[in-house]
Amino acid sequence: MAETGSRSPVRAKGLVVLVPYLWLLAFFLAPFLIVLKISLSQTAIAMPPYVPVFDLAEGLSGLWESIRQLSFDNYVFLTTDDLYIRSYLSSLWIAGVSTALLLAIGYPIAYGMARAPRAWRPTLVMLVILPFWTSFLIRVYAWIGILSREGLLNSFLSWLGLIDSPLTILSTNTAVYIGIVYSYLPFMVLPLYAALERMDDTLLEAAADLGCPPLKAFWVVTFPLSLPGVIAGCLLVFIPAVGEFVIPDLLGGSDTLMIGKTLWAEFFANRDWPLASAVAVVLLLILVVPIVIFQNMQQRQQERER
Amino acid sequence: MRKGPTLFNVVSITLGFAFLYIPIILLVIYSFNAGRNVAIWAGWSTRWYVAMLQNQQLLDAAWVTLRVALLSASIATVLGTLAAIALVRHGRFAGRTLFSGMVYAPLVMPEVITGLSLLLLFVAINFDRGFWTVTIAHITFSMCFVAVVVQSRLVTFDRSLEEAAMDLGCPPFKTFFVVTLPIILPAVIAGWMLAFTLSLDDLVIASFTTGPGATTLPMRIYSSVRLGVTPEINAVSTVLIAVVTVGVVSASLITKRQEVERQRAERLAAAP
Numbered sequence: 001m002a003e004t005g006s007r008s009p010v011r012a013k014g015l016v017v018l019v020p021y022l023w024l025l026a027f028f029l030a031p032f033l034i035v036l037k038i039s040l041s042q043t044a045i046a047m048p049p050y051v052p053v054f055d056l057a058e059g060l061s062g063l064w065e066s067i068r069q070l071s072f073d074n075y076v077f078l079t080t081d082d083l084y085i086r087s088y089l090s091s092l093w094i095a096g097v098s099t100a101l102l103l104a105i106g107y108p109i110a111y112g113m114a115r116a117p118r119a120w121r122p123t124l125v126m127l128v129i130l131p132f133w134t135s136f137l138i139r140v141y142a143w144i145g146i147l148s149r150e151g152l153l154n155s156f157l158s159w160l161g162l163i164d165s166p167l168t169i170l171s172t173n174t175a176v177y178i179g180i181v182y183s184y185l186p187f188m189v190l191p192l193y194a195a196l197e198r199m200d201d202t203l204l205e206a207a208a209d210l211g212c213p214p215l216k217a218f219w220v221v222t223f224p225l226s227l228p229g230v231i232a233g234c235l236l237v238f239i240p241a242v243g244e245f246v247i248p249d250l251l252g253g254s255d256t257l258m259i260g261k262t263l264w265a266e267f268f269a270n271r272d273w274p275l276a277s278a279v280a281v282v283l284l285l286i287l288v289v290p291i292v293i294f295q296n297m298q299q300r301q302q303e304r305e306r
Numbered sequence: 307m308r309k310g311p312t313l314f315n316v317v318s319i320t321l322g323f324a325f326l327y328i329p330i331i332l333l334v335i336y337s338f339n340a341g342r343n344v345a346i347w348a349g350w351s352t353r354w355y356v357a358m359l360q361n362q363q364l365l366d367a368a369w370v371t372l373r374v375a376l377l378s379a380s381i382a383t384v385l386g387t388l389a390a391i392a393l394v395r396h397g398r399f400a401g402r403t404l405f406s407g408m409v410y411a412p413l414v415m416p417e418v419i420t421g422l423s424l425l426l427l428f429v430a431i432n433f434d435r436g437f438w439t440v441t442i443a444h445i446t447f448s449m450c451f452v453a454v455v456v457q458s459r460l461v462t463f464d465r466s467l468e469e470a471a472m473d474l475g476c477p478p479f480k481t482f483f484v485v486t487l488p489i490i491l492p493a494v495i496a497g498w499m500l501a502f503t504l505s506l507d508d509l510v511i512a513s514f515t516t517g518p519g520a521t522t523l524p525m526r527i528y529s530s531v532r533l534g535v536t537p538e539i540n541a542v543s544t545v546l547i548a549v550v551t552v553g554v555v556s557a558s559l560i561t562k563r564q565e566v567e568r569q570r571a572e573r574l575a576a577a578p
Binding site for chain 1: 311312314315316318319322323325326327329330332333336343346385386388389391392395396399401404405406408409410411412414415416417418419422423424426427430442443445446449453461503506507509510514524527528531532539540543546547550551554555558
């Protein structure tokens with residue numbers, strides 16, 4: 001079968017690839033190389049606040065000189081101050097706990113959606129997506145009014161008579177968990193729903209006919225079959241949660257450590273651009289593993305569907 | 307044998323949707339609160355909407371945001387559609403792995419890293435920061451979302467339609483515009499809308515890449531929220547929620563109707 005592209009003029013075919021390719025090289029890859037470069041340079045009190053590593057005006061000898069000046073000081077510094085290590089670990093921990101909570105909350109919702117009458121399903125999917133379209137910042141902001149000491153949740157609970165004095169939830173890690181679970185729920189529910197909805201009901205019938213009780217049938221049939229959705233959902237929420245900035249900043253307290261917040265502070269408050277770059281490079285290295293897994297999985301799935 | 311939803315299913319869906327919607331509904335209700343305190347109801351009032359309309363900084367920020375979103379979504383849609391075609395149609399080409407990596411990576415990249423790296427690029431090439439740098443940043447990450455959306459439609463595309471057109475002598479460019487584009491149009495529109503909302507929504511990347519005179523609405527909301535909760539922000543939020551809801555619901559109704567009509571037309575064409 002002839003490729004459509006092969007009949008089109010070579011130039012047009014080239015452009016289709018070339019234009020987005022060049023754009024991504026210029027505005028996605030090149031910036032990363034610059035981050036890498038700056039993470040190896042020294043801080044300076046100037047604008048920009050670092051010593052440029054490469055200066056084209058100095059020619060080849062200048063290039064050699066600047067390579068000799070590359071330093072790993074910023075990376076070494078990351079290991080000496082335990083603020084950074086604690087930030088990374090606490091980000092991974094918060095993201096991990098949030099992912100587990102999301103799975104526990106999202107699975108029953110997705111399962112219920114997949115079991116709903118066929119005619120309702122598109123509406124239910126639409127209802128899950130709709131909050132995702134409304135501003136993320138506003139959805140996080142809505143929780144400030146609910147969780148604060150004089151907030152709606154405390155008023156509601158004391159009205160019910162369940163509590164005597166207001167609970168402190170805002171500015172704690174609990175609020176961060178609530179914020180992440182709330183904002184990321186659609187990312188968990190949709191892949192789970194996609195996996196569960198595609199499932200063949202006759203498998204469960206067969207299990208039941210062979211005398212398998214429903215709960216066991218769920219564990220040995222339904223859950224394993226929904227694993228691709230579970231993995232996709234977990235990665236979709238875990239990776240961005242690790243680098244989250246807005247939620248810990250607005251809902252968390254001063255003791256809530258997350259690497260996104262630390263990077264932001266290093267960059268905007270301390271104006272230590274080389275160190276902020278080093279923080280970003282290490283964060284990226286931590287995330288590369290799940291990203292590569294995710295990409296391989298998507299490719300395999302696409303090949304299967306083709 | 308269980309058929310259809312059980313009580314457990316109904317309860318989990320109900321609780322799930324309550325969790326998703328109650329905060330938004332409370333926010334909307336309290337935007338009409340006459341009082342300043344967010345938790346104490348002091349009667350209905352539209353005073354915060356009046357205050358919002360008189361806040362010039364807020365209106366300026368909204369205008370900047372809208373222009374950035376319209377421009378970046380449109381360019382991102384063109385670039386993203388090209389990227390999707392390149393990935394689905396152009397088999398192997400030099401650097402394909404790098405290309406597909408660059409298309410998928412921004413989808414999962416933490417925003418702080420994307421923002422930081424783009425800012426350092428603009429500083430390195432001495433590019434004045436402002437409207438254009440925010441727009442370029444938004445094009446870059448949203449084109450990847452467009453590419454993924456359009457790609458999913460292209461994968462299921464029936465190539466024989468294009469081949470028929472070309473066998474009948476239609477030149478490739480024209481084939482694209484009269485055959486391919488109309489068929490993938492729902493995905494292209496969905497991609498544009500996704501890019502548009504992503505741009506409207508973005509706080510972190512805009513904060514890194516912006517410059518004087520280009521404060522976006524999320525940045526303005528964020529700075530006033532950090533100073534303390536102001537009921538005015540409830541009003542702004544409600545307006546945004548209303549706009550997005552109307553937009554998304556009407557767009558989905560339109561694409562649904564188009565889909566039904568297209569299927570009917572295909573059935574008619576297939577009938578002897």
